[in-house]
Amino acid sequence: MPFASVSRPPSTTSVGRMIREGVRVRVWCDTCDAAFREVDLQLIAETMGTDFDLWGKATHCRLTEGCRGRNRFYHNARGYFCRMRH
Numbered sequence: 001m002p003f004a005s006v007s008r009p010p011s012t013t014s015v016g017r018m019i020r021e022g023v024r025v026r027v028w029c030d031t032c033d034a035a036f037r038e039v040d041l042q043l044i045a046e047t048m049g050t051d052f053d054l055w056g057k058a059t060h061c062r063l064t065e066g067c068r069g070r071n072r073f074y075h076n077a078r079g080y081f082c083r084m085r086h
């Protein structure tokens with residue numbers, strides 16, 4: 001049995017679904033050593049809509065002033081935080 005490729009947990013397919021299923025999302029920076037930030041999914045749902053999908057998304061660093069890194073999203077649908085991309 002070959003190692004199954006890591007598939008996307010169905011509970012992560014939209015912001016609304018993550019809220020319903022209690023999935024939490026955090027961002028970590030790939031460059032600076034800033035602590036993670038908990039993502040307010042309710043706020044994203046209100047501004048982007050409940051169908052909005054964070055999968056594969058990244059933003060410029062909002063954790064440290066002047067940092068040129070990228071903030072990447074992680075979900076805990078499997079009970080621990082995993083990157084939100086394949």
Ligand SMILES: [Zn+2]
Binds near residue numbers: 030031067070
């Ligand atoms: Zn940073």
